[in-house]
Amino acid sequence: MYSPENIRKYFPILDSEVNQHKLVYLDNAATTQKHQSVIDTVSQFYEKENSNIHRGVHYLSQLSTNKFEQTRESVKNFINAQHTHEVIFTKGTTDSINLLAFSYSKILKKGDEVIVSEMEHHSNLVPWQMCCDYSQATLKVIPITNSGELDMSFFKKELSKKTKLVALTHISNSLGTINPIEKIIELTHQTDAKILIDGAQAAAHAKLDVQKLDVDFYCFSAHKLYGPTGVGVLYGKEKLLNMLPPYQGGGEMIKDVSIHKTTYAELPHKFEAGTPNIAGVIAFKKAIDFIEEIGVENMKEHEDILLNYATLKLEEIPNLSIIGTAPKKSGIISFVVSGIHHYDLGLILDKLGVAIRTGHHCTQPVMKKMNVSGTSRISFACYNTKTELDYTVDCIKKAIKMLS
Amino acid sequence: MQDSIENIGEEIVDEFNMFENWIDKYDYLIDLGKSLPKIDEKYKVEDNIITGCQSQVWLHAKQEDNKVVFIADSDAIMTKGIIAMLIRVLSGQKAEKIINTNLDFINKIGLNEQLSQTRANGLNSMIKQMKIYALAFKDK
């Protein structure tokens, strides 16, 4: 039996009080809380294991190198990649996308096209604007519909021989929409184009199989998966990663350096210049172990129940409208209340111990399209409960009353 | 005679001290926000927007009888409440006074503690912009 109460025992922060109220944490799309084993592993690393990786002959360096590489193996299994060296560690989703956008900016030419969508997080938009600026390629943007779905007919029309890369989000962080990425990948591959899926909002909420999806690149952040901040993943097919030029130069990513010429290391090191977040990567394995122990499908099922429950309860509140009403949604609800500013609502909920996100959620084009200056957003994780949602809905009503 | 900035500030502190809990303080701020007179749409332009606030804030100033008069608005009601307080203290004062005043009262009502760093930054940019207006008028 799935029990969020049991799961909560492993998340110490969920016991805290905020403004004399028990914390209700509903900002999971921004970052999730950390499992006890993740926290313990970080401190144990610095207490007992700290040393740099891939460089030393000594005991500690071997130990941390082994553990670091064990996480890579875990990630490989978690997303079902074919090879371990297809998993590149980065600082996070943003870093993964910047890596790819930099490398692509070196191979794209004038006349080439990159396709993104109107619902992208700025992290999957701005790097491509920069990439197209540098390479003189053209950026095409798939519009979204009123319910917050991709306009698929536009996408089909724009896909062409000129398309070199499609970069789309798996799940929208401001609307909750789950995009039909299987179909999108299939359509993309009917041309010669490659595809990157931004999985920041999906990795903790959807079962992943990059081989079955046949996706070319996929990225996500550990901190949205109950893991540490400052750790991310870029998955790429071996052949493509080998073809791309490296991003940053430095230690670790080289095979041989003379003062004029350097040859690059093999994958994955080619893309991992410098000392990474070693403690974070090692602790990330614990987060993956936790997700696999509970089962991402079970988590999703629970979050879907919360999503439906909260949607119904919110819809009962007069003057409240949910922004993002796609039939397939993840555990994210954005809403506005007419006549009430999201900032005021957020301030009062905070005083009542409820952590939500307000603003544009790094998706200003979405706000513009939906004709709002911002929204209030609640987002769920595996440890949230119906009781928390009941309390939150009461608090929202109370806040609306104060502000009306 | 116009009350001094310090006196009005103290008055506001006294008013806030009447309330024991945050709900009443917030209610009071909301009421202040509602009492702020509507401003003419012509002031709600890009040039008057203060950056660094989480909500939109427009601030405009003019000089009347050697005094600086502020006109401001926000789309969020609590922010309007804070603006209303600042206007009550600073609007109608001499430029010189506005530039040199220290706004102790803000610390005394505990508003800064109520506000997170990002929100406090917004408040500070608001005050800074008011002082910049005053400076511009002083040199005229």
Ligand SMILES: Cc1ncc(COP(=O)(O)O)c(C=O)c1O
């Ligand atoms: C869809 C999406 N893409 C990218 C990001 C950026 O992730 P990070 O800040 O971890 O790099 C986020 C985070 O909010 C996101 O939701």
